[in-house]
Amino acid sequence: MPKFLIWIAALAALIALPHGLSFSQQEILVFLTINVLLVASYRLLTLTGEWSLGHVVIMGVGAYSSALLTKKLGVYVPVSMLLGGVFAALIAVLLSFPLFRMKGFYFLIGSFAAGEIIRLLWKRFRDPFGGAKGIKGIDPMPDFSVGFYQFDFFEPTSYYYFAGVVVAVCLWILWRIEKSPVGLTFHAVHWQDKLAQASGVNVRAYRTLAFAIASGFAGISGALLAHYVGTINPNAFDIDLMVFVLTWAIVGGTATFYGPILGCVVLTVINEVVLRELGLEQMRPLIYGAIMILSILFLPNGLESIVQKFTQRRASNGAPERSPAE
Amino acid sequence: MTDFLEVKDLTMRFGGLVAVDSLSFKVAHGSIHGLIGPNGAGKTTTFNMISGFYTPTSGQVLLRGEDISGLQMHEVARRGVVRTFQHSTLFAELTVLENALVGTHMPFRPNIFAAIIGWDKEDRSGAEARAKEALEFFGLDHVMHERAGDLSHGHQRALGMAVAYASHPDVVLLDEPFTGMNPEETRQMMDLMERLKADGITILIVEHDMQAIMGLCDNITCMSFGKFLAEGGPHEIRNHPAVIEAYLGGARHVA
Ligand SMILES: Nc1ncnc2c1ncn2[C@@H]1O[C@H](COP(=O)(O)OP(=O)(O)O)[C@@H](O)[C@H]1O
Ligand SMILES: [Mg+2]
Numbered sequence: 001m002p003k004f005l006i007w008i009a010a011l012a013a014l015i016a017l018p019h020g021l022s023f024s025q026q027e028i029l030v031f032l033t034i035n036v037l038l039v040a041s042y043r044l045l046t047l048t049g050e051w052s053l054g055h056v057v058i059m060g061v062g063a064y065s066s067a068l069l070t071k072k073l074g075v076y077v078p079v080s081m082l083l084g085g086v087f088a089a090l091i092a093v094l095l096s097f098p099l100f101r102m103k104g105f106y107f108l109i110g111s112f113a114a115g116e117i118i119r120l121l122w123k124r125f126r127d128p129f130g131g132a133k134g135i136k137g138i139d140p141m142p143d144f145s146v147g148f149y150q151f152d153f154f155e156p157t158s159y160y161y162f163a164g165v166v167v168a169v170c171l172w173i174l175w176r177i178e179k180s181p182v183g184l185t186f187h188a189v190h191w192q193d194k195l196a197q198a199s200g201v202n203v204r205a206y207r208t209l210a211f212a213i214a215s216g217f218a219g220i221s222g223a224l225l226a227h228y229v230g231t232i233n234p235n236a237f238d239i240d241l242m243v244f245v246l247t248w249a250i251v252g253g254t255a256t257f258y259g260p261i262l263g264c265v266v267l268t269v270i271n272e273v274v275l276r277e278l279g280l281e282q283m284r285p286l287i288y289g290a291i292m293i294l295s296i297l298f299l300p301n302g303l304e305s306i307v308q309k310f311t312q313r314r315a316s317n318g319a320p321e322r323s324p325a326e
Numbered sequence: 327m328t329d330f331l332e333v334k335d336l337t338m339r340f341g342g343l344v345a346v347d348s349l350s351f352k353v354a355h356g357s358i359h360g361l362i363g364p365n366g367a368g369k370t371t372t373f374n375m376i377s378g379f380y381t382p383t384s385g386q387v388l389l390r391g392e393d394i395s396g397l398q399m400h401e402v403a404r405r406g407v408v409r410t411f412q413h414s415t416l417f418a419e420l421t422v423l424e425n426a427l428v429g430t431h432m433p434f435r436p437n438i439f440a441a442i443i444g445w446d447k448e449d450r451s452g453a454e455a456r457a458k459e460a461l462e463f464f465g466l467d468h469v470m471h472e473r474a475g476d477l478s479h480g481h482q483r484a485l486g487m488a489v490a491y492a493s494h495p496d497v498v499l500l501d502e503p504f505t506g507m508n509p510e511e512t513r514q515m516m517d518l519m520e521r522l523k524a525d526g527i528t529i530l531i532v533e534h535d536m537q538a539i540m541g542l543c544d545n546i547t548c549m550s551f552g553k554f555l556a557e558g559g560p561h562e563i564r565n566h567p568a569v570i571e572a573y574l575g576g577a578r579h580v581a
Contacts, residue, residue: 076438181446182441187419188420199403200493
């Protein structure tokens with residue numbers, strides 16, 4: 001029962017949150033919401049033991065697909081967002097053929113190369129991708145009303161509520177997958193692919209499945225971004241953002257579902273509140289790099305290990321929690 | 327008893343080295359068959375070819391008359407041939423129960439859509455019941471929630487077998503299952519294998535210690551330097567001059 005109350009309180013806080021913020025902070029809140037989905041989808045991929053450097057480009061695939069579907073074919077925006085996710089997942093399945101011939105470090109490099117090729121295609125083909133300038137004037141989410149609330153998507157608060165619901169549903173699905181026998185099989189593929197295979201697991205199919213699901217949700221996060229900012233270009237999905245995703249995941253820790261989300265939220269707050277106040281924004285990459293190194297040195301299991309310390313003390317008589325730290 | 331699993335002229339070459347050299351033998355359904363030979367004889371390599379981990383350079387593996395050589399490991403497993411590994415190969419970071427649950431992958435194939443909606447409750451409880459049954463069979467139910475990597479060596483070997491057993495196999499391939507076990511554990515494990523056999527499971531055991539499996543096997547194939555050496559019941563093999571020579575020669579070689 002108290003757990004239920006905690007959820008209610010958290011929900012109320014999330015609803016009230018934008019009203020205490022300035023306009024620019026509200027905008028940051030929208031980006032944060034989108035990034036939470038991005039980093040949570042990234043974790044699903046890491047469950048099978050693969051770390052990709054192409055995840056942000058896949059997010060871009062979702063953004064470009066959704067933008068083009070609305071612009072060229074007049075698809076209704078929420079539908080195009082969903083299709084953007086589907087398209088990103090399909091591209092991931094295609095990429096899996098060359099990429100899953102590689103493992104570990106080679107997969108990392110291969111995924112980076114694949115991402116750069118996609119970015120080159122966006123730059124090279126002005127039609128339909130708009131070249132280096134990208135796509136401008138992307139249709140916004142059409143306003144609508146749900147009776148007690150009028151969504152006006154020029155307001156960041158409205159978009160925050162909308163994206164919040166989409167992201168919450170996506171996180172719920174990711175969570176259900178992780179806690180299911182499919183999620184256990186992902187872990188099995190990660191820790192001992194030989195034994196998994198001897199148990200009848202089609203390892204290749206499961207790695208592809210994780211890659212496709214992670215990419216699909218990254219695609220949805222990209223679509224959410226595209227229809228909010230209204231303009232996308234190849235540089236919006238470059239390696240800089242990928243490094244941020246890696247930093248969020250590593251600083252937060254990847255042993256639990258909430259670890260990467262925690263990393264994303266904490267670092268964004270540090271970034272926006274502290275750095276902006278101090279006028280150190282230009283040094284963001286440097287400071288992120290320093291935070292990453294410090295956390296690897298002093299907090300190897302991520303921020304989540306601090307949370308676990310507190311929650312485990314309370315529930316120490318329950319079944320022991322597994323923490324498959326790398 | 328019919329020929330169930332047959333290995334025909336199986337050969338594996340690693341560069342210039344012929345690890346297994348046109349080996350042939352037959353395993354009868356419902357029997358316990360031993361594959362013995364000194365260290366380096368090619369026993370594990372033979373296992374790897376039967377289970378689909380290696381593709382043989384030449385030759386065939388026939389299961390119920392079907393050629394399964396060259397299939398991938400999970401495809402071989404889905405035909406009922408499940409293996410364990412020589413060294414304690416487990417999901418060390420997962421709990422004992424989760425290890426056994428992975429073993430139930432074949433009888434309870436996960437479905438992602440059913441899992442998201444929550445329509446797989448029956449499958450989940452079925453898989454859990456089967457996993458617990460397998461753990462109980464191998465006397466591991468009391469360590470169910472422990473991390474597999476924290477188990478004693480003997481328990482780890484038993485868990486390897488429990489994972490295989492959980493999948494309802496027709497044939498289990500056990501690679502040196504008794505190494506790391508004390509005599510008491512070995513005796514218990516041999517009893518369990520008799521019970522598996524009584525359940526109708528065919529067992530193929532690799533062992534380099536001849537004495538350990540003499541009392542267990544119905545039939546034994548002995549190999550040396552990748553080649554077939556002798557075959558027969560435990561009594562015949564124990565007294566076979568070529569087998570004695572191979573083991574003594576091997577011993578001299580090691581010493
Ligand atoms: N992957 C491999 N690459 C090269 N040589 C191998 C490989 N696996 C086994 N061998 C060689 O094949 C021979 C047989 O090995 P193995 O099948 O492990 O023997 P056993 O299990 O009977 O002790 C040995 O000489 C070993 O060095
Ligand atoms: Mg061996």
